[in-house]
Amino acid sequence: NTVGVVGVPFSGGQPREGVDLGPMKIIEFGLLDQMKELGWNVEFDGHRDYNAMRPAQDPPVGKLKNARFVSAVTESVAQSVKGYVEKGSLALTLGGDHSIALGTVSGTMAVHPNAGLIWVDAHADINTPESTESGNIHGCPISFLLGIAGQIKEFSWVKPCLTPDRIVYIGLRDVDAGEKKILRENGIKAFSMHEVDKYGIGKVVEMAVEHVSPGLSRPVHLSFDVDALDPTVAPSTGTPVRGGLTFREGHYICEALHQTGTLVAMDLMEVNPSLEDDQAVYQTVNVGCSLVRCAMGETLL
Numbered sequence: 001n002t003v004g005v006v007g008v009p010f011s012g013g014q015p016r017e018g019v020d021l022g023p024m025k026i027i028e029f030g031l032l033d034q035m036k037e038l039g040w041n042v043e044f045d046g047h048r049d050y051n052a053m054r055p056a057q058d059p060p061v062g063k064l065k066n067a068r069f070v071s072a073v074t075e076s077v078a079q080s081v082k083g084y085v086e087k088g089s090l091a092l093t094l095g096g097d098h099s100i101a102l103g104t105v106s107g108t109m110a111v112h113p114n115a116g117l118i119w120v121d122a123h124a125d126i127n128t129p130e131s132t133e134s135g136n137i138h139g140c141p142i143s144f145l146l147g148i149a150g151q152i153k154e155f156s157w158v159k160p161c162l163t164p165d166r167i168v169y170i171g172l173r174d175v176d177a178g179e180k181k182i183l184r185e186n187g188i189k190a191f192s193m194h195e196v197d198k199y200g201i202g203k204v205v206e207m208a209v210e211h212v213s214p215g216l217s218r219p220v221h222l223s224f225d226v227d228a229l230d231p232t233v234a235p236s237t238g239t240p241v242r243g244g245l246t247f248r249e250g251h252y253i254c255e256a257l258h259q260t261g262t263l264v265a266m267d268l269m270e271v272n273p274s275l276e277d278d279q280a281v282y283q284t285v286n287v288g289c290s291l292v293r294c295a296m297g298e299t300l301l
């Protein structure tokens, strides 16, 4: 088993500096060796320098901030992820902000056009260029992937590659009014924290998997925003929201997805080592690595 690690030190999808340092911190913490200890062959081509891709001028495109920069970086990420997935490796992308998933999911879908997407997040990240209040593209990747973002020429490389029946959310609790309307109108399945409380995480994951990969018939891409976890568990992230997943609930999701044998790609996003104190950063990086290990087969017994 081979894992291809894509480190994406990029923060242009949101305004807070430092989330670009996430991949370096996670690798420094020892994730590559930890994966080797689990029996994986690890390919890592080093941290990219995306600064060379920053355009000299990047004025807002409608409300969207840094559109050209986000587009260039995510197009490159899509190629990297596609490369790993097409040779049968697990593509593991370390962010960076969640706009990067525009690239990772595009890369997976280029190889497995029918793959399911499990999006674990406090936020729905499904704003359109019209509905976004912040203009931050990390709140928008799903709308582009679904092809409901309209034609934005700066993102002409993005092919709609996702259908509303192949995405499911777990952990939502901070969804904009415009996003709620989009979720409703498209009939998108979502397990908010309310459903996690109601059914328990075991049942939620079972239902989520069955939704995007009925009878385990489709490969699965897991996109994990660390802010899905409660801020007491993962404090060092740009947009923490209280009332999140417990340590065990987050890990259970990863363990259970590993057990399905369907995982072809995973994203770990929004770890920001420049927020909060050293202890909070350590805790967040530590839990991030631990989630990845569980998705790669680490077990309690």
Ligand code: DIR
Residues within 6 Å of the ligand: 098, 123, 124, 125, 127, 132, 133, 134, 135, 136, 138, 139, 140, 174, 175, 176, 225, 239
């Ligand atoms: C908000 C926040 N819905 C936005 N989104 C965040 O900016 O569109 N996503 N924080 O991770």
Ligand code: MN
Residues within 6 Å of the ligand: 098, 121, 123, 125, 138, 225, 270
């Ligand atoms: Mn997100």
Ligand code: MN
Residues within 6 Å of the ligand: 121, 122, 123, 225, 227, 228, 239, 270
């Ligand atoms: Mn989020």
Ligand code: MN
Residues within 6 Å of the ligand: 123, 174, 239
């Ligand atoms: Mn928010």
